[in-house]
Amino acid sequence: MSSADKNLSVFNTNGLPDISKKRFAILVAEWNSEVTERLFEGAYKTLVDYGAAPENIERGNVPGSFELTLGSQWFAQRPDIDAVIALGVVIQGETKHNDYINHAVAQGITNVSLKLDKPVIFGVLTPNTMEQALDRAGGIHGNKGDEAAMTAIKMIGLHENIRKA
Template sequence: MNIIEPDLNGKQLRIGIVQARFTNEIGSEMLKVCHRTLLDLGVADEDITVATVPGALEVPLVLQNMAASEQYDALIAIGVVIRGETYHFELVSNESGAGVTRVGLDYNIPIANAILTTENDEQAVARIEEKAADAAKVAVECANLVNRLLEEQFDDEDE
């Protein structure tokens, strides 16, 4: 049995981050935590690119363009959608989540989805640290895993 162990070494990885600015105080804090965690994992500051968009619905489009550039090993989506009094919460939550997933699958690139969906501001604030740090770890671990699997695939084709 061949077991691939998790690899959280971010050296040599290029990471793209898309942050939704709606509810910007929370998103900005998440970006700080995510950035700090990526640096702690060994990702070089010059290998991190951050783009901001108005809201969660715009995140997938920019992720798609980043993925299409083939300049990144992994991407991270950051933002927060807080329930309001209308159905708009469900629409934004569902569509942004589906869009993020589709981009990752269509372009075969890991995307850590750290777009919070909460009932209120307090729930969002309580999740900033953990969700943002987790997103950085997921991006690095999955980038290393996908890169390794691709290397093994090419090695098998060469034999």
């Protein structure tokens, strides 16, 4: 089944860790806020639904997706933050700016995660149109914010399991 035909926010929840005492930072790009606010709502709701205390979820805003990398690093450097979720959207448009931005943000977030040994989750949509973005921000294809939050939860669980071994 192609991704065009299904909700991508269906995930396996077996064996999730207790996140009631974990602290999360959700970083949200303000550009295309019609989409990023929906991503935030999905991520926040998923964290709370699976056990995060609302007071342990901190939000930060950055102007656009390009700034997610540095903002993520600032949050990830804090010892009280267990995972960072970076949410944004870069729509194809008529120029190649999305190619440069998407590549830089993906690489930057990966580097922050590796450098600080902490889950920093790439929740950036890279659609061709606004309609495709909305379809993936609570529309017919689910909500990438939900998926990003679940990824953070699972990565915390994996790290805990590895440390126990």
